[in-house]
Amino acid sequence: xxxxxxxxxxxxxxxxxxxxxxxxxxxxxxxxxxxxxxxxxxxxxxxxxxxxxxxxxxxxxxxxxxxxxxxxxxxxxxxxxxxxxxxxxxxxxxxxxxxxxxxxxxxxxxxxxxxxxxxxxxxxxxxxxxxxxxxxxxxxxxxxxxxxxxxxxxxxxxxxxxxxxxxxxxxxxxxxxxxxxxxxxxxxxxxxxxxxxxxxxxxxxxxxxxxxxxxxxxxxxxxxxxxxxxxxxxxxxxxxxxxxxxxxxxxxxxxxxxxxxxxxxxxxxxxxxxxxxxxx
Amino acid sequence: xxxxxxxxxxxxxxxxxxxxxxxxxxxxxxxxxxxxxxxxxxxxxxxxxxxxxxxxxxxxxxxxxxxxxxxxxxxxxxxxxxxxxxxxxxxxxxxxxxxxxxxxxxxxxxxxxxxxxxxxxxxxxxxxxxxxxxxxxxxxxxxxxxxxxxxxxxxxxxxxxxxxxxxxxxxxxxxxxxxxxxxxxxxxxxxxxxxxxxxxxxxxxxxxxxxxxxxxxxxxxxxxxxxxxxxxxxxxxxxxxxxxxxxxxxxxxxxxxxxxxxxxxxxxxxxxxxxxxxxxxxxxxxxxxxxxxxxxxxxxxxxxxxxxxxxxxxxxxxxxxxxxxxxxxxxxxxxxxxxxxxxxxxxxxxxxxxxxxxxxxxxxxxxxxxxxxxxxxxxxxxxxxxxxxxxxxxxxxxxxxxxxxxxxxxxxxxxxxxxxxx
Numbered sequence: 054x055x056x057x058x059x060x061x062x063x064x065x066x067x068x069x070x071x072x073x074x075x076x077x078x079x080x081x082x083x084x085x086x087x088x089x090x091x092x093x094x095x096x097x098x099x100x101x102x103x104x105x106x107x108x109x110x111x112x113x114x115x116x117x118x119x120x121x122x123x124x125x126x127x128x129x130x131x132x133x134x135x136x137x138x139x140x141x142x143x144x145x146x147x148x149x150x151x152x153x154x155x156x157x158x159x160x161x162x163x164x165x166x167x168x169x170x171x172x173x174x175x176x177x178x179x180x181x182x183x184x185x186x187x188x189x190x191x192x193x194x195x196x197x198x199x200x201x202x203x204x205x206x207x208x209x210x211x212x213x214x215x216x217x218x219x220x221x222x223x224x225x226x227x228x229x230x231x232x233x234x235x236x237x238x239x240x241x242x243x244x245x246x247x248x249x250x251x252x253x254x255x256x257x258x259x260x261x262x263x264x265x266x267x268x269x270x271x272x273x274x275x276x277x278x279x280x281x282x283x284x285x286x287x288x289x290x291x292x293x294x295x296x297x298x299x300x301x302x303x304x305x306x307x308x309x310x311x312x313x314x315x316x317x318x319x320x321x322x323x324x325x326x327x328x329x330x331x332x333x
Numbered sequence: 334x335x336x337x338x339x340x341x342x343x344x345x346x347x348x349x350x351x352x353x354x355x356x357x358x359x360x361x362x363x364x365x366x367x368x369x370x371x372x373x374x375x376x377x378x379x380x381x382x383x384x385x386x387x388x389x390x391x392x393x394x395x396x397x398x399x400x401x402x403x404x405x406x407x408x409x410x411x412x413x414x415x416x417x418x419x420x421x422x423x424x425x426x427x428x429x430x431x432x433x434x435x436x437x438x439x440x441x442x443x444x445x446x447x448x449x450x451x452x453x454x455x456x457x458x459x460x461x462x463x464x465x466x467x468x469x470x471x472x473x474x475x476x477x478x479x480x481x482x483x484x485x486x487x488x489x490x491x492x493x494x495x496x497x498x499x500x501x502x503x504x505x506x507x508x509x510x511x512x513x514x515x516x517x518x519x520x521x522x523x524x525x526x527x528x529x530x531x532x533x534x535x536x537x538x539x540x541x542x543x544x545x546x547x548x549x550x551x552x553x554x555x556x557x558x559x560x561x562x563x564x565x566x567x568x569x570x571x572x573x574x575x576x577x578x579x580x581x582x583x584x585x586x587x588x589x590x591x592x593x594x595x596x597x598x599x600x601x602x603x604x605x606x607x608x609x610x611x612x613x614x615x616x617x618x619x620x621x622x623x624x625x626x627x628x629x630x631x632x633x634x635x636x637x638x639x640x641x642x643x644x645x646x647x648x649x650x651x652x653x654x655x656x657x658x659x660x661x662x663x664x665x666x667x668x669x670x671x672x673x674x675x676x677x678x679x680x681x682x683x684x685x686x687x688x689x690x691x692x693x694x695x696x697x698x699x700x701x702x703x704x705x706x707x708x709x710x711x712x713x714x715x716x717x718x719x720x721x722x723x724x725x726x727x728x729x730x731x732x733x734x735x736x737x738x739x740x741x742x743x744x745x746x747x748x749x750x751x752x753x754x755x
Contacts, residue, residue: 060727063660063667067723070656073641073649074716081639081646083705108598136416204610208416211601212609254619295609298419298426305427306597313593317586324579331571332746333374 090238094231096251098218103289108307111300112293114146119272120290121145123283126270127263128206129160131198133186136207137294140180145293152180161185199246201259210288210295217288219252225284226252227262336555338567340368365552371570372577373558375746379453380556380577381584382446387544388585389439394537396432404484406530408523411486412611430600436478437603438592440626443471452685454673455557461665462550468661470543475627475658477536480529482624483521487608492621494521494529500634503651520614560745561673562738569742620702628699629692630654633718635703636711653715660722667722670730672738680733684725691717 104113121142124134139156143149162175163182178185186205188194194202210217230249234241243249247257264280272278293299342363344350353360363369403422405414418425447467450456456464479497483490498516502508517524555564564570571577595602603625607618623631637649660667675682691714698711739745 060669063663063723063727066656066660067719070653070719070723071716073637073639073653074712076641077637077639077646077649078709078712083708136413136420141420208609212606214606216606302426302430302597302600306593309593309597310590313586313590317583317590320579320583320586324583327575327579331374331576333376333571 090234090241091255093237094234094251094256095254096222096226098215098222098252099225101218101221101285101288103217103285103292105289105292105299108303110303112145113289115274115276116286116289117145117293118147119274119276119283120286120288120293122272123270123287124206124290125155127283128287129184130187131194131203131260132206133188133203134184134206134294135186136183136205138181138183139178141297144297145290149180156180156182159185161187164189199259203260206291206294208295210292212295217292220291221281221284221288223250223252223258224263224287225280226250336371336564336567336570338570339364339371340572342367342369365548366578367574368572370552370573371564371567372556372573373564373569373742374571374576375558375560375742376556376577376580377559378584379445379449380558381581382442382449384581385442385584385588386439386446388588389435389442390537390540390544392435393432393439394541396428396435397534397537399428400432401534404530406484406527408486408526408612411484411526415485427596430596433604434592434596434600436481436624437595437626438588439474440478442588443474444626447471448689451688452675453557453559454561454668454670454675456665457668457671457673458665459554460551460557462553463547464665465662466543466547466550468658470540470547471661472658473536473540473543477533477540478624478626480533480536482608483526483529484533485608486526486612488610488612488616488618489605489608489621491521491612491614492618493623494525496621497623498525500651500654503645503648505648557673558742559674559676560739560742561677562740562742562745565741565743622700625696625700628697629695630657630699632695632699632711633657633715635699636708636715638708638712653719657715657718660719664722664726668726668730670733670735672735677736677738678733679736681726681729684721684729687717688721691721 104111104116124132139152139159142152142155147155156178159178163178163185165174165176166172167174188197191202204212210220213219215222227248227250230241230243243257247259248261249256250258264283267277267279269280270278270283276282342353342360344353344359349359352358360369400418403414403418403425405411415429418429420426422428450464450467479493483494494516498512498521501512501515504511513519515525516522517528555570558564605622605624622628631654634650634654637653638646639649640646641649670678670681672678675685695711695714695718698707698714701707
């Protein structure tokens with residue numbers, strides 16, 4: 054008995070799964086394909102190139118400092134950067150006294166405790182402090198932004214598909230709803246308080262356009278502050294904030310690869326030598 | 334084990350002779366991976382991947398132990414402690430990226446190792462036990478990798494844990510209590526994170542122990558080889574050391590080069606951007622996708638979309654997903670062909686390559702956005718997966734005419750009948 058049935062077990066189990074799949078294909082109701090405006094009108098990031106791309110890429114400190122200026126004067130009004138400390142800014146070319154002054158003069162102060170009463174208080178920041186965010190907590194942030202939460206920017210460049218180019222495209226991507234879209238999707242609306250932006254996944258973003266005109270910031274190094282220039286600079290700065298060890302990683306990688314190539318070549322020689330005359 | 338002609342350990346130095354008397358550890362090493370272990374002389378580069386998998390485990394354990402010194406398994410600080418490693422710990426970025434990408438390298442190597450076993454019939458008698466222990470290692474790896482991905486406590490960590498533990502709730506009646514017992518709560522939280530960390534630290538050592546059994550079981554019959562013909566005499570083998578230590582050394586170099594390219598120049602390529610957003614139970618990511626090495630199984634899970642025989646679609650999906658791995662346990666008895674190597678199986682060889690393409694397709698479909706076309710394609714691919722192992726494989730040996738096998742390994746290598754002794 055067993056001898057006869059045992060070989061049939063596997064095919065029967067297989068057929069069971071195959072029938073379950075056939076049933077799913079032919080007999081189960083299928084969800085109708087939904088055609089969405091966000092599928093057709095969502096745009097891939099603009100082709101923006103950065104100095105840190107590629108295996109030998111390096112950050113451009115001039116650009117990072119300009120980007121930091123845009124963050125400081127524009128983005129930091131709403132977006133925190135809680136994982137970056139003032140002292141870290143020395144890595145992008147600011148001097149110790151400059152960092153000290155930046156920390157001291159930052160628009161929001163670092164939370165602390167009143168040493169006499171124990172009440173919550175704030176104090177001027179020190180280089181060792183993390184950059185204080187504009188809001189005390191999430192509730193305050195939402196209350197100030199029409200119930201939307203501006204995301205923390207420390208990791209933003211790594212936390213979004215498309216990275217820095219996506220961020221630069223997004224902040225320069227605001228436009229009116231294209232007439233074609235209105236024709237094709239008459240039901241499409243931009244809800245009150247949101248803004249149309251084809252680079253954002255569902256096309257409607259809560260953030261109002263942050264870069265409104267050329268020359269919104271005045272660069273100390275004389276670079277002309279067009280909207281695209283500011284967007285590119287700040288997105289480069291955000292990449293540094295998200296991946297501060299990138300240059301070190303690239304340098305180490307080249308050295309490790311050089312070492313491994315030589316070692317592997319020697320290992321290949323040893324292999325050929327040992328197997329010499331042994332057909333295999 | 335060994336073949337009768339294996340070289341015998343004969344220590345010359347008095348210290349080694351003394352050690353051999355008291356604790357014959359050098360003898361063990363000599364017989365396991367030294368000159369005392371004769372190996373078929375015709376192994377190709379695909380036989381490097383077992384050693385590479387061992388190296389990958391070693392890298393994971395080493396980097397993991399260092400990471401655990403700086404990581405904090407608490408829902409409030411876990412995410413920030415990973416960023417602390419990336420920013421403030423000396424070379425922390427290197428250790429963490431090595432660990433994250435090391436997991437991918439481990440799976441790449443193990444998948445090649447598994448498919449090598451499938452192609453050359455290494456799962457067949459007398460090596461069934463080697464194969465069974467290998468499947469156990471694979472399952473342990475999947476559990477370890479899943480729990481490791483939860484530890485950074487980003488959005489994909491959290492929602493991955495939510496989805497994967499959700500599989501258990503598909504079991505009728507006892508499903509939800511089991512899920513809550515596994516998580517220690519209604520949803521992934523601090524308790525889940527803590528136990529995942531504990532188990533993530535434990536399981537690699539269990540894997541190491543099963544690897545010892547895997548190698549032990551292998552050394553009873555000895556290694557398979559590309560012809561699938563058993564070793565007939567001393568002329569068919571070479572001692573493991575120095576022949577295969579040299580070959581594996583070179584393989585290890587190539588492995589490390591590929592690993593370095595990934596680690597130093599594209600460390601986030603195989604990860605998911607959402608995992609750089611801290612876990613937030615109130616915000617579901619648009620696409621919850623597991624790590625790439627789970628994608629074929631994820632596609633199988635999602636392809637069962639219809640209730641059938643009174644069993645809910647979700648339960649079918651979960652049964653199929655677990656079934657797709659568990660069926661590997663029965664492979665040595667499902668495949669009834671006595672021929673091991675596909676080089677001599679003209680029909681099976683084609684089906685093998687279809688299976689490779691099928692699994693790659695499932696991997697692609699597992700991460701694709703769900704559209705009717707994607708669902709249909711994954712249903713077809715899942716159907717082939719089960720048909721391959723459960724229907725085609727047991728039937729094919731009845732119709733297949735195997736090609737003539739060489740009389741011995743040496744004959745296959747030299748292309749002429751073997752001399753009496755070499």
